Amino acid sequence: MINRRHIRVKVMQSVYAMQQSQSDNIVKEEKFLKNSIQKMYDLYVLNLQLVVEVQKLANKKIALSKKKMLATKEELNPNTKFIDNKLINLLNESVSLEGYTELNQLNFWELDNEYVNIILDELQKSDLYKKYMSTVEDSYHIDKAFVIEFFREIIAPNEKLADYFEDKMISWVDDIPFVNTWIIKSLNKQKPQNPFILGGLYKDSEDKQFASNLFTKTVLHQHKYQDDIIEKTPNWEADRIADIDMIIIKMAITEFLHFPSIPSRVTINEYIELAKDYSTNKSGYFINGVLDKLAKDYLASDKMVKIGRGLL
Known part of the structure; x- marks a missing residue:
């Protein structure tokens, strides 16, 4: 799956x-x-x-x-x-x-x-x-x-x-x-006594909904994140940040602000790995620094609320 x-x-x-x-x-x-x-x-x-x-x-x-x-x-x-x-x-x-x-x-x-x-x-x-x-x-x-x-x-x-x-x-x-x-x-x-049965594409309905929600919320709210990103990247013009890096940062912000059950550290780690695989050699370090600063600010200002113990 x-x-x-x-x-x-x-x-x-x-x-x-x-x-x-x-x-x-x-x-x-x-x-x-x-x-x-x-x-x-x-x-x-x-x-x-x-x-x-x-x-x-x-x-x-x-x-x-x-x-x-x-x-x-x-x-x-x-x-x-x-x-x-x-x-x-x-x-x-x-x-x-x-x-x-x-x-x-x-x-x-x-x-x-x-x-x-x-x-x-x-x-x-x-x-x-x-x-x-x-x-x-x-x-x-x-x-x-x-x-x-x-x-x-x-x-x-x-x-x-x-x-x-x-x-x-x-x-x-x-x-x-x-x-x-x-x-x-x-x-x-696969066990020898069991018929082979195709499993589901998603683990559960929550994962299926996660795909739709992450996409729509990122697209609908991404323009609101621009000022926050610029503030945390003072040495970078917005058009100098790689397109994929910018999308990764905006997706991570979406998870920070709109997915209360996902720990912020999990979000940061996941998008660092995405940057390593799909962007430049230095993108992982860059995105780690930006997301870490954003997470701390959102937490301090109560913009980021996580439900449950150990979710920050």
């Missing part, structure tokens, strides 16, 4: 896109934000489905090899360890995975099956595959460990696949690392 750090990333990107397009249609832009987050779920499902399609292709090739006129002994009696993999079979039998794929018309691997071929070819050439296929032990534990490493070593770092996803949706570039981690966690948690 999506966590609050990545929700903040998506909101930051949406605020930035809204500013760059000079749009003032907040309803339209909020809808775009929600769609962008929902598309992460599509990416998650597509990667899981890719694992299944690779197994299906391997099975198809085995069946074709058996029908060859001069089939070898090995082709007539193939090693079926991969196509019998217990975890992949749970994915293949998953009603929720198949249902979501069909409902949202995620037939990518039918239309672009060359990527299934690319992944299968790379897998079968790998030491990981050769070691797994020669393993005598037949257990769910062995199968699961293999699938996780298959995804981690073969699918996740594949550059052709990453380029393909980027062509399909530009925002997936930033989502891929998060989705990859999400998939590995999902595979790790």
